[in-house]
Amino acid sequence: MSKQPSKLNLEQLLDLKRAEKPTDEFWDGFQKEFRQRQLQTLIEKESVWSRIPRLLFAPSGVLLPLSGVAVALFVLVINFRETTPLHNEYYQAATLIQAASPPSVAEVEVEIHTIDLVEEPTDIALASAISPPASFVMDLIPNDEPESLSYTREFPTSTIPAEHRAVSALVSYTIARDTPTFGRPQTIGF
Amino acid sequence: MPYLRLIFPVIDLAFKFVSFVKSITQPLTGTSQVLSEKDADWLTVQRVQAGDVAAFDELVIKYRERIYSVVYNLISNKEDASDLSQEAFIKAFRSIARFKGKSSFFTWLYRIAVNTSLTFLKKNRYRRFLSYENITEETGSSDVLEVLAAKTSTEKPTLIKELQHKLNEALQSLSVKHRTVIVLFEIDNLSHQEIAEIMNCSVGTVRSRLHYAKKQLQSELQDLLD
Numbered sequence: 001m002s003k004q005p006s007k008l009n010l011e012q013l014l015d016l017k018r019a020e021k022p023t024d025e026f027w028d029g030f031q032k033e034f035r036q037r038q039l040q041t042l043i044e045k046e047s048v049w050s051r052i053p054r055l056l057f058a059p060s061g062v063l064l065p066l067s068g069v070a071v072a073l074f075v076l077v078i079n080f081r082e083t084t085p086l087h088n089e090y091y092q093a094a095t096l097i098q099a100a101s102p103p104s105v106a107e108v109e110v111e112i113h114t115i116d117l118v119e120e121p122t123d124i125a126l127a128s129a130i131s132p133p134a135s136f137v138m139d140l141i142p143n144d145e146p147e148s149l150s151y152t153r154e155f156p157t158s159t160i161p162a163e164h165r166a167v168s169a170l171v172s173y174t175i176a177r178d179t180p181t182f183g184r185p186q187t188i189g190f
Numbered sequence: 191m192p193y194l195r196l197i198f199p200v201i202d203l204a205f206k207f208v209s210f211v212k213s214i215t216q217p218l219t220g221t222s223q224v225l226s227e228k229d230a231d232w233l234t235v236q237r238v239q240a241g242d243v244a245a246f247d248e249l250v251i252k253y254r255e256r257i258y259s260v261v262y263n264l265i266s267n268k269e270d271a272s273d274l275s276q277e278a279f280i281k282a283f284r285s286i287a288r289f290k291g292k293s294s295f296f297t298w299l300y301r302i303a304v305n306t307s308l309t310f311l312k313k314n315r316y317r318r319f320l321s322y323e324n325i326t327e328e329t330g331s332s333d334v335l336e337v338l339a340a341k342t343s344t345e346k347p348t349l350i351k352e353l354q355h356k357l358n359e360a361l362q363s364l365s366v367k368h369r370t371v372i373v374l375f376e377i378d379n380l381s382h383q384e385i386a387e388i389m390n391c392s393v394g395t396v397r398s399r400l401h402y403a404k405k406q407l408q409s410e411l412q413d414l415l416d
Contacts (some may be wrong), residue, residue, distance in 0.1 A: 008337055008338070010415065012333075013334065019326050020323040021259075023324075
């Protein structure tokens, strides 16, 4: 007959924690579930965003300069796209407006609002300005309000060449109420 | 003196022969040696790194009980322990390509499991549920139960439940760092050095944490120890 110790120590109590174990069936399920998660991991495609930092900071030393060149090209292309077309568009429009003769028929008017240097707005007849071949065409769609007569085309300041920036930032078109095209979508060309 | 001329080539040949014999026998004796656990794991890891996904199963089967034990004893919830153990293995699987074999795979895996558990504990600081595994009948534990049953004159199943609850509550009352050291040392039987590697601290820190953790546990479980 074995004699049991009457006092317990901490290590003996902690032995009980060691005896807390799952059953054998638990491990079958565990292994199965793990395999599923493992397969999921294998087929899981990495998202582009999670791959970018790793590619950029890869220790290979090849990808870093390549990534730098790609970023630089991206910035250049974006910058070019942002400035070039609208810049030309504005430039052509401004040249035509400046070269145009004073208004004879006030069917369609173009107002140039000045920002700094020109204080008074100038009315120019668009009909006479159209005489050279149209280089800038813009669809005019009437505003929702039936009484409204004006259409506006805004040029972002960043797209205006520095030498013209002071001249105009906003070109607006006014169509007289008695013209046949009043109230309909129409195309205006310079 | 013509003999002297012959001596040097003969010595040279003898050296060459010895080195040749050595080169043949060395690999044989090397492979015949029993591989240490660390080396065996490293070989398996290399197989996984080479694309043998099934080889990782061997590592899971080998360490699943120990990893589960450490996670379970840290969080005292069997459902979460199962989930977190799998998560630890998945994390290890995902980053196995970065494992260079500088430390043992077992220490690396333990570190992942401990960190996963600690992150879980941090996230769920304010909503904790304890759920326990069944105590299996082992010689050591049954002795303890006999003593306590005689002391308290309580029936064994009730005593087990009470005891389990008190033990887990006491463990959970420890700080996370102290709990980790107690679990790794007292329950998982790891050495001070191994714990230091897993917890990324010095052996001295491990010893001191262990001392304070034991002291606190003793005061928490005083009524059972008297």
